[in-house]
Amino acid sequence: MNIRSLVSLLLILSAGTAYAQVAPAPNAAPQPASAAPVQLDKFVVTGQLDQAREGIVPSLGATSFLIDNAQIATMPLADNGAFNQVLLRAPGVAQDSEAAGGLHVRGEHANLQYRINDVLLPEGLSGFGLEIDPRFVDTMQLVTGSLPAQYGFRTAGVVDIHTKNGAVAPTGEISFFGGSSHTLHPSFEAAGSQDSLTYFVDGSYNRNDLGIENPTDSKDALHDTTKQTRAFVYLSNLLDATSRMTVMASLSDSDYQLPNSPGLDPGTAPNGGQWLPGSFDSTLVDETQREKNYYGVLAYQKSAGDLNYQAAVFGRSSSVHFRPDVTGDLYFNGVASNVSRTIASGGAELDGSLAASAEHTVRGGAMFLRENLDSKTNTYVFPTDADGNPTGPAFAIADNGKQHATFAGIYLQDEWKPFQGVTVNYGARFDRFSSTFDTESQFSPRLNFIWQPAADTTFHAGYARYFTPPPLEFLPAGTVAKFDNTSNASEVSTDDPVRAEKAHYFDAGISQKLAPGFQVGIDGYYKKARQQLDDGLFGQTLILSAFNYTEGRVYGLEFTSSYTNGGFSTYLNLAHSVAKGKDWSSAQFQFGQDDLDYVHDHWIFLDHDQKLSGSFGASYGWKEDAGATKLFVDFIYGSGLRNDGTDSAGNTIPNGGTVPSYHTISLGAEQSFKLDQKQTIKVRLDVVNITDEVYELRDGSGVGVNAAQYGARRGFFGTASWAF
Numbered sequence: 001m002n003i004r005s006l007v008s009l010l011l012i013l014s015a016g017t018a019y020a021q022v023a024p025a026p027n028a029a030p031q032p033a034s035a036a037p038v039q040l041d042k043f044v045v046t047g048q049l050d051q052a053r054e055g056i057v058p059s060l061g062a063t064s065f066l067i068d069n070a071q072i073a074t075m076p077l078a079d080n081g082a083f084n085q086v087l088l089r090a091p092g093v094a095q096d097s098e099a100a101g102g103l104h105v106r107g108e109h110a111n112l113q114y115r116i117n118d119v120l121l122p123e124g125l126s127g128f129g130l131e132i133d134p135r136f137v138d139t140m141q142l143v144t145g146s147l148p149a150q151y152g153f154r155t156a157g158v159v160d161i162h163t164k165n166g167a168v169a170p171t172g173e174i175s176f177f178g179g180s181s182h183t184l185h186p187s188f189e190a191a192g193s194q195d196s197l198t199y200f201v202d203g204s205y206n207r208n209d210l211g212i213e214n215p216t217d218s219k220d221a222l223h224d225t226t227k228q229t230r231a232f233v234y235l236s237n238l239l240d241a242t243s244r245m246t247v248m249a250s251l252s253d254s255d256y257q258l259p260n261s262p263g264l265d266p267g268t269a270p271n272g273g274q275w276l277p278g279s280f281d282s283t284l285v286d287e288t289q290r291e292k293n294y295y296g297v298l299a300y301q302k303s304a305g306d307l308n309y310q311a312a313v314f315g316r317s318s319s320v321h322f323r324p325d326v327t328g329d330l331y332f333n334g335v336a337s338n339v340s341r342t343i344a345s346g347g348a349e350l351d352g353s354l355a356a357s358a359e360h361t362v363r364g365g366a367m368f369l370r371e372n373l374d375s376k377t378n379t380y381v382f383p384t385d386a387d388g389n390p391t392g393p394a395f396a397i398a399d400n401g402k403q404h405a406t407f408a409g410i411y412l413q414d415e416w417k418p419f420q421g422v423t424v425n426y427g428a429r430f431d432r433f434s435s436t437f438d439t440e441s442q443f444s445p446r447l448n449f450i451w452q453p454a455a456d457t458t459f460h461a462g463y464a465r466y467f468t469p470p471p472l473e474f475l476p477a478g479t480v481a482k483f484d485n486t487s488n489a490s491e492v493s494t495d496d497p498v499r500a501e502k503a504h505y506f507d508a509g510i511s512q513k514l515a516p517g518f519q520v521g522i523d524g525y526y527k528k529a530r531q532q533l534d535d536g537l538f539g540q541t542l543i544l545s546a547f548n549y550t551e552g553r554v555y556g557l558e559f560t561s562s563y564t565n566g567g568f569s570t571y572l573n574l575a576h577s578v579a580k581g582k583d584w585s586s587a588q589f590q591f592g593q594d595d596l597d598y599v600h601d602h603w604i605f606l607d608h609d610q611k612l613s614g615s616f617g618a619s620y621g622w623k624e625d626a627g628a629t630k631l632f633v634d635f636i637y638g639s640g641l642r643n644d645g646t647d648s649a650g651n652t653i654p655n656g657g658t659v660p661s662y663h664t665i666s667l668g669a670e671q672s673f674k675l676d677q678k679q680t681i682k683v684r685l686d687v688v689n690i691t692d693e694v695y696e697l698r699d700g701s702g703v704g705v706n707a708a709q710y711g712a713r714r715g716f717f718g719t720a721s722w723a724f
Contacts, residue, residue: 045241046167046198052303056310056353056363057118059158060415060425061448061462063145063509063523065090065560069164072134074569074619074632076666076688077717079134080177080185086134087159088636089617090142091523091558091573094610095638097213097697097709104608106144106525107554107579108156109535110544111468115160116248116297117234118310122345122369123154123471124293124318131252131293135189135202136232138164145507145525146462149411149427149446150351150365155466155505163234163248164200166191172724179686179717181220183208196238203231211256212542213709217694222283224259228252242304248297258287258542261708267331285328289542293318309352316345318473322541326380329540330394334487336380339541343473345371347407361415363427369407371472376400381486390487397482405435405472413446421452433469437497442467456513466527468501474535474546480589490589492596498546498586503529509558517564526555532581534606536704538590545704547590549581553603570618579609595654595703605642605655607702612639612661627680632668637661644701654703662695662711664688684719688712 072079072086084102088095094104105112114121114132124131143151143158151158170192177185187204211226235247264282299312319342329336347369354362377399382390413427425448432441448462480495509523532552535544556577563570582603588596598604614637621630638661645656670684692714700708 045238046165046236046244049238049242049244049301049303052308053118053301053310055361056308056351057150057365058148058415059141059143059160060148060423061145061450061460062143062147062158063460063507063558064141064143066139066141067137068139069137072137073670074617074630074634074668076632076634076668077177077686078668078684078719079137080175080187080717080719081134083132083134086137086140087142089571089573089615089634091560091615092144092556092575092577092613093142093615094575094577094608094613094641095636095697095711096608096641104610105142105157107556107577107606107609109533109606109608110471110474111154111156111533113151113154113158115158117162117246117299118160118351119248119297119299119312119314120347120349120367120369121295121297122314122316122347122371123473124316124343131230131250132161133202133204133230133232135187135204136163136200136234138162145509145523146446146448146464146505148425148448149413149429149444150363152367152409152411152429152431152444153407153468155464155468163232164189164191165198165234165236166193166200167198167236173721175719175721177717177719180688180715181208181210183717198236200234201232203229205229210712212259213697213711215259215261215700215708215710217696217710219713221259222262223257223286226254226256228254243300243302246297246299246301248299250293250295252291252293254291256289256291258289260285264332267334280328280331282328282332285332286325287323287329287540289320289322291318291320306355307352308354309350311348311350313348314346316343318343318345320543322543324380324540326394330380330382333540334382334390335539336394337539337541338378339543340376341473341543342374343371345369359417362412363415364410364412366410367408371405371407373403373405373472373475375402379483379488381483381488384485384487384489388487388489397486397488399479399482403436403472403475405433405469407469408432423450424448425450431467433467433500435469435472437475438469438499440467440469440500442500442502458511459508460510461508462506464505464507466501466503466505466529468503468533470498470500470533470546470548474544491593492588492591494588496586496588498533499531499548501529501531501533501548501552503527503532503552518562520561521559523558523560524556525558526553528553531585534581534608534704536590536607537706538704539706545587545590547587547704548585549599549606550583550585551603552579552581552606554579567621567623568619571616573615575613577610577613579606580604581606591703594652599654604653604703607642607655607704609642609655610638610640611658613637625674627672627674628670629672630670632666632670634666634668635663637663641697642702643699643705659696659699662693664693664695664711665690678724680723682719682721682723684721686715686717686719688715688717690714 092106139162141160172190175187185206189202191200206228214221230252232250238244260283262283295316297314301310322339324336326336349367351365380394383392409431411429416424428445444465446464451459505527507525511521513519529552532549559574561572580603583600616635619632640658640661642655643657645653666688668686673681695711698709
């Protein structure tokens with residue numbers, strides 16, 4: 001390696017150290033790239049611009065947990081797994097079924113924002129399609145706690161992804177992955193550069209027979225095939241030594257069968273009469289759902305002396321279509337709904353930083369996003385008498401509508417370093433949300449304090465005022481009165497609009513390096529909210545619907561630790577969380593009257609509350625001249641999500657119980673063979689849930705829970721790849 005290449009590589013790696021931290025630490029003011037017209041190595045310029053971009057929107061005072069592509073390779077299935085399984089290895093994250101959102105961060109349902117290369121990604125429609133592919137992740141941070149002022153609207157956590165980019169050297173890989181549940185998953189990726197242009201592209205196809213969780217405890221699910229296609233493109237062109245243009249684009253197209261449960265009780269025939277048991281086999285119900293997601297981003301970055309900024313425009317189209325089995329759904333449920341939703345989003349974002357002095361770095365920016373939702377529903381129902389009994393054959397009711405929403409925010413903050421080892425980041429943002437059903441706004445102050453009494457010790461504490469509008473795509477569509485005197489009539493007719501959540505959030509913690517390569521941290525948080533937002537599955541479709549609790553409280557404690565020594569690395573995360581709400585204040589028609597009366601006067605746990613969560617992983621690798629060998633072990637623990645319970649008198653308490661606790665252990669091994677300096681063959685074996693643990697994520701009861709769902713049973717998977 002020559003001197004220029006070595007310097008280039010070191011600069012690029014140093015850009016990564018600005019965010020490679022498990023616990024929060026003060027961010028030094030970025031060193032701007034020189035504006036002089038000097039011919040620089042494009043790798044040097046790329047590294048400088050990456051570092052400058054990190055200085056524009058740092059996670060000052062927040063709690064951040066870093067996962068890079070090397071760590072992803074030590075997780076079950078590596079980058080052939082689902083992206084939410086990567087996030088599950090971060091502290092404070094609880095597992096849920098794909099249909100219910102996949103995971104929960106710090107006692108919240110959804111409320112995550114995704115950023116790719118520091119550009120906001122507009123939200124897509126709910127469901128179980130996971131369009132983000134771990135394959136294009138270079139590094140990923142989960143940022144939680146009292147967030148700085150640049151982060152608004154979705155505030156339970158920020159998933160900050162930095163993509164592979166091909167700046168260092170041209171690379172490529174073709175991979176074939178397969179195994180249990182008839183899994184077939186080929187993929188490819190390629191990265192490189194040409195003159196001032198760098199690029200990365202990947203694509204994959206995934207077909208298996210466990211698209212979403214099995215509703216029974218059997219080894220194999222019935223009617224659960226999925227076919228998923230994904231692709232991602234990153235292009236970056238250096239305009240000069242201080243600026244670049246970046247283009248990112250992605251597509252995701254997924255088909256799902258909804259799994260069946262055998263032996264369901266008989267229901268009502270489509271002609272309104274009663275069918276005898278066995279007249280229709282519940283294993284033959286044929287419900288499907290298709291999801292399509294596309295997005296594109298164009299960004300311009302400039303580093304001009306003490307001023308650094310990035311401007312971006314973005315757009316997204318997202319759709320979901322649930323197709324019922326009309327005969328089967330009417331027979332077993334009395335309702336069959338064909339639901340189609342499409343959301344189109346477009347917006348712009350500007351973020352900048354100015355190193356005003358050695359003690360002050362001022363940051364500010366603005367964001368604008370417009371969303372339009374088109375909802376079409378055709379529901380087959382029975383006419384009913386006063387007692388709810390069918391009085392005739394089924395007929396269809398059309399219930400279509402259009403909604404729109406505008407999100408706008410502006411912020412200003414100052415990173416102040418009054419003393420050595422002390423950083424105060426203070427600021428505020430103003431957000432406005434306007435839609436067809438609600439218009440609200442809020443001024444939100446933010447304050448974070450960071451103290452480093454020694455190089456190995458960091459304390460942090462912060463306060464944030466949060467404003468969280470309801471996601472447009474989660475809003476329950478429909479007109480309640482249309483279904484009066486039918487088999488889809490609501491017991492409760494009240495349908496107040498879903499409102500924005502407004503919360504006070506407090507966070508404090510400490511990170512300590514105990515020895516070389518050994519670091520631990522502990523962090524506590526408390527949130528008090530008005531109009532606490534939540535989401536649930538109501539009806540047969542796997543499309544989430546939002547609602548509010550008048551009051552909400554969420555608090556918890558997290559412990560993190562990691563150790564690295566040579567080829568050995570390990571981590572352990574533990575979290576305790578409590579999430580409660582009181583009094584449903586919107587979309588009340590989705591609930592029964594008894595539950596509505598109880599929750600009006602009582603605090604209840606939120607359905608996604610999990611008292612204890614834990615994750616552990618360890619890996620060891622050693623290299624030889626002809627290749628490398630790696631071994632992995634992974635452990636996940638959950639104390640169980642909520643289900644309905646009973647009091648001493650036998651009365652049902654919404655979310656008053658929990659499903660049983662569970663744990664899963666997975667193992668993996670990988671061997672690589674070097675063919676020459678550029679080509680490597682890799683083979684890998686993963687055994688997921690090696691003890692074949694049978695565990696429930698959901699049992700079908702609880703607020704907004706429409707079906708039982710079990711975690712995946714033991715599975716064997718193999719990968720063969722050629723890197724060149």
